[in-house]
Amino acid sequence: MPTRAAKRKKVAQSTPAVSAEDDKHTTFTNWAVNHGVEINGVKPASIPDRGVGLLTTKPVKEGDRILFIPEKAMFKPDTALLRRETLDRASPQAQLAVSAMLKFGAKDSSLKLWQDVWPTGADFEDSMPMCWPASTQEFLPPPVQQPLARQLADYRNDWSSARRVCAQHGFIEREFKYYWMIVNSRSFHWKPPRGKGGSMVMCPFIDYMNHGPSGSGCNVSQSPKGYEVVADRDYDTLHNLQKVIHHLPFYVPVHHLRNPDCINMRNDQVSAGESSLNIFQSSLSEFAHADTTAEPGEEVLATYGAHSNDKLLVHYGFICSSKDGTPSPDDEIRLDQLIIPILGADIQNQLQDVGYLGGYALSPASNEICFKTEVAVRATLLTSNEWEYFIASGEDLSVDKSAEVKRYLETLFAEHCKHVKETMEKLRGLDEYSGSAPHTTLLLRWTQVLEGLETFINT
Numbered sequence: 001m002p003t004r005a006a007k008r009k010k011v012a013q014s015t016p017a018v019s020a021e022d023d024k025h026t027t028f029t030n031w032a033v034n035h036g037v038e039i040n041g042v043k044p045a046s047i048p049d050r051g052v053g054l055l056t057t058k059p060v061k062e063g064d065r066i067l068f069i070p071e072k073a074m075f076k077p078d079t080a081l082l083r084r085e086t087l088d089r090a091s092p093q094a095q096l097a098v099s100a101m102l103k104f105g106a107k108d109s110s111l112k113l114w115q116d117v118w119p120t121g122a123d124f125e126d127s128m129p130m131c132w133p134a135s136t137q138e139f140l141p142p143p144v145q146q147p148l149a150r151q152l153a154d155y156r157n158d159w160s161s162a163r164r165v166c167a168q169h170g171f172i173e174r175e176f177k178y179y180w181m182i183v184n185s186r187s188f189h190w191k192p193p194r195g196k197g198g199s200m201v202m203c204p205f206i207d208y209m210n211h212g213p214s215g216s217g218c219n220v221s222q223s224p225k226g227y228e229v230v231a232d233r234d235y236d237t238l239h240n241l242q243k244v245i246h247h248l249p250f251y252v253p254v255h256h257l258r259n260p261d262c263i264n265m266r267n268d269q270v271s272a273g274e275s276s277l278n279i280f281q282s283s284l285s286e287f288a289h290a291d292t293t294a295e296p297g298e299e300v301l302a303t304y305g306a307h308s309n310d311k312l313l314v315h316y317g318f319i320c321s322s323k324d325g326t327p328s329p330d331d332e333i334r335l336d337q338l339i340i341p342i343l344g345a346d347i348q349n350q351l352q353d354v355g356y357l358g359g360y361a362l363s364p365a366s367n368e369i370c371f372k373t374e375v376a377v378r379a380t381l382l383t384s385n386e387w388e389y390f391i392a393s394g395e396d397l398s399v400d401k402s403a404e405v406k407r408y409l410e411t412l413f414a415e416h417c418k419h420v421k422e423t424m425e426k427l428r429g430l431d432e433y434s435g436s437a438p439h440t441t442l443l444l445r446w447t448q449v450l451e452g453l454e455t456f457i458n459t
């Protein structure tokens with residue numbers, strides 16, 4: 001019987017099977033390069049729970065240009081067609097969606113190989129709350145309901161602008177909606193260097209990049225000739241892993257890194273240094289999930305904006321979560337629905353007058369409430385003089401009221417935690433509950449809300 005090592009060698013020597021999935025990404029990559037896209041040290045790969053993303057294929061240094069997309073490779077709204085179809089006054093999103101639908105959706109479209117690497121309609125049905133049935137949408141936390149209603153209103157407007165041209169060209173609403181969501185999640189703003197106004201465009205290859213919270217993304221910017229992505233830091237997985245290994249109470253030779261068995265073996269032996277081991281294992285599992293034909297790589301991310309998870313969920317259909325549960329620095333738990341109803345009409349008017357009615361939030365990363373919340377709660381606790389002094393200076397007039405404000409909110413949050421737990425129980429008890437993607441996302445978001453509130457109460 002061949003030894004394990006021999007088996008491994010044999011596997012390594014055989015030609016790696018190229019899946020249809022790899023194939024379409026290779027075809028699209030070649031197309032992009034032929035259209036002037038410059039790709040330096042990254043390639044598309046499946047990333048668990050994120051669809052496809054970009055992984056490094058070699059060490060990349062901070063400041064290296066990873067991608068460059070020339071203007072000529074971008075997909076732009078078809079202005080002639082839009083004028084002809086009297087759609088030139090429709091929203092920029094509707095204009096780009098109609099242009100994309102007619103071009104990408106044409107029977108023998110030359111852009112089919114780009115569309116082949118996009119998510120499918122079924123992916124959107126799972127991830128985008130705007131596609132969920134009303135009975136599932138009901139379980140969205142209240143702060144998500146408002147932006148969702150706005151998004152649905154925008155979509156309905158765009159559909160009413162586009163329906164005539166869709167019918168003329170033989171497209172149905174489901175198809176328009178697909179391209180509308182593609183544009184929603186994969187477009188950029190392009191301002192021609194000497195031209196008139198800008199427009200929404202799609203940029204091949206950059207649209208592979210997944211989102212990371214503030215401070216974790218590459219620098220994506222417009223240059224006169226196109227869009228470029230520049231590395232925000234050094235990406236050198238082996239080097240980074242070696243740094244971690246040096247902090248471990250044992251040593252794993254680097255040539256064993258790709259062999260998950262060696263980690264299991266070491267895991268049994270090691271009782272100390274657990275957190276280093278966890279970091280090491282999660283890095284290793286990233287290797288294991290990455291395209292096995294690629295060199296081990298790190299994912300390069302872009303920051304779509306300093307968005308809370310509520311906003312990311314409505315707009316992009318995902319929420320940020322880390323393996324160890326550390327909250328995203330951009331996330332916030334909106335408190336309007338808890339605080340506004342308990343303020344009397346007078347206090348609401350006073351807050352309105354000074355511009356502090358609504359927009360209340362708790363940051364789960366810093367475990368702090370925002371200044372607006374400080375002001376709103378003090379409006380119920382202080383005299384007018386004390387309150388106005390606090391608004392002007394950010395400090396309490398005589399005695400520090402921070403502890404009182406905290407106690408006030410703790411009572412409010414404790415009550416709300418009961419409601420959150422009931423909602424989560426209901427969600428788990430639904431007949432159709434099956435651990436489906438929407439249910440999993442909802443439970444994750446409610447869990448984040450609960451943990452944020454409980455941390456505030458308990459610290």
Ligand SMILES: C[S@@+](CC[C@H](N)C(=O)[O-])C[C@H]1O[C@@H](n2cnc3c(N)ncnc32)[C@H](O)[C@@H]1O
Pocket residue numbers: 049050051052053117118119127185186206207208209210211212315316317318319320
């Ligand atoms: C510009 S595309 C990025 C490429 C995409 N992952 C794909 O498979 O084609 C944006 C979409 O990627 C997914 N995405 C981006 N960042 C993510 C993240 N941090 N976690 C989970 N999904 C993410 C969301 O579905 C989002 O709408």
